[in-house]
Amino acid sequence: xxxxxxxxLFTLAVTSVxxxxxxxxxxxxxxxxxxxxxxxxxxxxxxxxxxxxxxxVYRGTRENKFDYGDGVGSISIKQVxxxxxxxxxxxFFDVPTPSCDEKIDDESDFWLFVKDGKDERQVYRHHGCSxxxxxxxxxxxxxxxxxxxxxxxxKSSK
Numbered sequence: 071x072x073x074x075x076x077x078x079l080f081t082l083a084v085t086s087v088x089x090x091x092x093x094x095x096x097x098x099x100x101x102x103x104x105x106x107x108x109x110x111x112x113x114x115x116x117x118x119x120x121x122x123x124x125x126x127v128y129r130g131t132r133e134n135k136f137d138y139g140d141g142v143g144s145i146s147i148k149q150v151x152x153x154x155x156x157x158x159x160x161x162f163f164d165v166p167t168p169s170c171d172e173k174i175d176d177e178s179d180f181w182l183f184v185k186d187g188k189d190e191r192q193v194y195r196h197h198g199c200s201x202x203x204x205x206x207x208x209x210x211x212x213x214x215x216x217x218x219x220x221x222x223x224x225k226s227s228k
Contacts, residue, residue: 098122101185102153104214109178114224118214124150128223141223149217154186156213160206163189170199182211 100122108115108131115131128141145153157163162184177198184191193207215221 099187100150100154101183102157102214103181103183104211105181105183106211107179112225113178115178116220116223118218118220120145120150120153120214120218122150123147126218128218128220130223143218143222145217153214153217156210157184157186160210162193162207162210163191165193165206167193168199168205170196180211182207182214 098121102120103117104119105117106113106115117129117131119127119129124145124147126143126145128143130140162182177196179194179196179198182193182195195205195207195211197208
């Protein structure tokens, strides 16, 4: 019985520390989260976050090296500044939300969340949509993957 109570208390403590760490990241001046969904094939599915200090956290959910595990890395402060410049260049906080009239369901999708100071926005894109205008958000997501070298955590890069 004491062992069970100890296990429960340990689990609560670990959960509380993780929640505190996440709230600390979210409370910082700058935070980016790219969440990629799966497709019917072998598309990696993951959540990738970057904080203002350059800490990169990869939480794989499908088709990744860790079989639903995590990876941690970092980018330099200079690279964080480059990311901020790319967000501005993409007009992320102002880009219109395109409509998707026709969608191919065998394609992946993603959510991109950016918090920079008081500005924050979350944008959704589905790669199976045929958008009429060039999409700076899709290019920004690619830039984030390249900047963090997220492919190192995908199964295909083993």
